[in-house]
Amino acid sequence: MTTNVQAAANASTCKFSDILADPIVRARWEKVRKFFFLRESTYDMTKRCNIRCEGCYYFNGEKHLATEEQDPAAWRALMVEEKKRGITFVVLAGAEPSLVPELCRVCFETIPLGAIATNGLKAIPRDIDYRIHISVWGNDAASLAVRKAPDMLKRQMELYQDDSRAIFIYTFTPHNIDQAAEVTRMLADNNQRISFNMFSAPVGYTGNLRHNPESLRATAQMMADLLAHYPKTVLYSPYNTTVHTHDQGLHDLFSCPYPRQNSSTDVGLGRSFRQYRTDLSWDRAAACCVPDTDCADCRHYAAGSAVVTARMYRHASHPQSFIAWLDYVDTYLAVWVRHYEKGANLCPASAPVPTRDAA
Amino acid sequence: MSAPEHSAAGEICAQVQLQVDSPWFDGHFPDFPVLPGIAQVSMVVEMVATALALPLYLKSASRIKFKRLVAPDAVLTVHATAENAQQGQYSYRIREGGEEVSSGTIFLAHNDIEYNMQADKSPTTLRVAAIIINELKLEEVTPDSFDPDLDLVDEVGIDSMDLATIALVIRDEFGIRIDEDDYPKLTTLRIIANYIDEKKNEA
Numbered sequence A: 001m002t003t004n005v006q007a008a009a010n011a012s013t014c015k016f017s018d019i020l021a022d023p024i025v026r027a028r029w030e031k032v033r034k035f036f037f038l039r040e041s042t043y044d045m046t047k048r049c050n051i052r053c054e055g056c057y058y059f060n061g062e063k064h065l066a067t068e069e070q071d072p073a074a075w076r077a078l079m080v081e082e083k084k085r086g087i088t089f090v091v092l093a094g095a096e097p098s099l100v101p102e103l104c105r106v107c108f109e110t111i112p113l114g115a116i117a118t119n120g121l122k123a124i125p126r127d128i129d130y131r132i133h134i135s136v137w138g139n140d141a142a143s144l145a146v147r148k149a150p151d152m153l154k155r156q157m158e159l160y161q162d163d164s165r166a167i168f169i170y171t172f173t174p175h176n177i178d179q180a181a182e183v184t185r186m187l188a189d190n191n192q193r194i195s196f197n198m199f200s201a202p203v204g205y206t207g208n209l210r211h212n213p214e215s216l217r218a219t220a221q222m223m224a225d226l227l228a229h230y231p232k233t234v235l236y237s238p239y240n241t242t243v244h245t246h247d248q249g250l251h252d253l254f255s256c257p258y259p260r261q262n263s264s265t266d267v268g269l270g271r272s273f274r275q276y277r278t279d280l281s282w283d284r285a286a287a288c289c290v291p292d293t294d295c296a297d298c299r300h301y302a303a304g305s306a307v308v309t310a311r312m313y314r315h316a317s318h319p320q321s322f323i324a325w326l327d328y329v330d331t332y333l334a335v336w337v338r339h340y341e342k343g344a345n346l347c348p349a350s351a352p353v354p355t356r357d358a359a
Numbered sequence B: 001m002s003a004p005e006h007s008a009a010g011e012i013c014a015q016v017q018l019q020v021d022s023p024w025f026d027g028h029f030p031d032f033p034v035l036p037g038i039a040q041v042s043m044v045v046e047m048v049a050t051a052l053a054l055p056l057y058l059k060s061a062s063r064i065k066f067k068r069l070v071a072p073d074a075v076l077t078v079h080a081t082a083e084n085a086q087q088g089q090y091s092y093r094i095r096e097g098g099e100e101v102s103s104g105t106i107f108l109a110h111n112d113i114e115y116n117m118q119a120d121k122s123p124t125t126l127r128v129a130a131i132i133i134n135e136l137k138l139e140e141v142t143p144d145s146f147d148p149d150l151d152l153v154d155e156v157g158i159d160s161m162d163l164a165t166i167a168l169v170i171r172d173e174f175g176i177r178i179d180e181d182d183y184p185k186l187t188t189l190r191i192i193a194n195y196i197d198e199k200k201n202e203a
Helices: A023-033 A072-084 A101-110 A140-147 A152-159 A179-189 A213-229 A238-244 A250-254 A301-310 A319-336 B037-052 B112-120 B123-136 B160-174 B189-202
Strands: A040-044 A089-093 A114-118 A131-136 A166-172 A194-198 B011-017 B056-066 B075-084 B089-096 B099-110
Touching: A023 A319, A072 A101, A089 A101, A101 A114, A131 A152, A131 A319, A140 A152, A152 A179, A166 A179, A166 A213, A179 A194, A179 A213, A194 A238, A194 A301, A213 A238, A238 A250, A238 A301, A238 A319, A250 A301, A301 A319, A301 B160, B011 B037, B037 B056, B037 B075, B037 B089, B037 B099, B075 B099, B123 B160, B123 B189, B160 B189
Parallel strands: A040 A089, A089 A114, A114 A131, A131 A166, A166 A194
Antiparallel strands: B011 B075, B056 B099, B075 B089, B089 B099
């Protein structure tokens, strides 16, 4: 799709009002702007998991040493308090939320917008109408090696067949890049959808899943190919590819606004975000969407959804940057928010990442 | 709200057509929107202040009774009578189609602070107030009545994305550069206006 603004994309800087003068850009801006009310926090739901994956964020650091609150009434009370302090979107994650559906249901009943990160081996009841992210780490042979679970994709696809809540999240490592084509084709054939994540090393990680310049370039090429070949299956944009396969991590590119890297409590994530452990405690010093990730290596999709989105201001000085940012936010909302439908990408090619001085 | 009318009996009266998309109904209550009681009292204050062309605020209230639920599409008639004009005492009643919705007594006072605010407001302040009202779609506030020290984060509930949007519009309008680290600190009308004036003086 071509916009009038793209014709002026070589302009050095541009007024925000000029960028929004394009009706297509204006319409997309108004579409995503309606969701500025989303304020997220994340919650570890249980200490248990039915598999054990190499590099799993949950079992790094001290989170998994917390006690486990299993009382639905305690969770309901937490959700009521979260709602009172303005949280409108919950992310239910570690270790495996599908093992505690009654707690997930309590969260949904109190805060109706949210997402659940699951390995997809146990169905989450359909009345819990959150977005469901099913993690995929390669084809089934690779998953067996890294996650010690046989037939993962086959089982995940069967469990979430015809389930519009589900989006498969493919985590690229240096060793499964080519397998993404096979996985995406299978999901496309089965009318299921996929988005992408990048393996981001936990602090102190010494394994071989950490990305390198060569694997970043190869991943970028694979993402571009899959987006071009499967536009209805792949929820992504060229700008997603740019920022998540950049030589620099998200923090170096955009200065992460999560409390762990942001001491300001004036406004935004630094003010409202919390990452709760299974004992319902939280620690500001460790609070981000993927705690215990090495910030220098963080290219995580969940981090990007907040980090890139929060940097609207610096993207709004140049038409191409802004429509690339709109594509990114449109993708993020489609991946995370139930019933939000992604539009066609407005920026057909990759846009450069603006620096903080761009604004 | 229609223009308030004075009756021969000394009563002030106005008609109010509620708007279904009014923020008053946000969360009050989910799936069952009802006009809050405080909104009804606010209507009376606004009507009397408009009729008398005075900046008035609610000092106290007594014997307030809410008798019927008010739906978002209701058309209300607001009546107020001065019981003791010197003390700002007014009795009021609100009706919907002949049925009384609420009634009570309110005590109003001159808002000297607001007088001073208006006197202090520079063109920059008034223009920024208009931008904030437009971008945040605030109702029941005008650039003149906008409290310059109202905390946009704590008291209005806006987030960083709204602040970024306001910063972009201000950047356009005033032709100034706003540092990415600065706009999250621009949390009141007064702070924003001072920031703009300082930037323009630097240029």
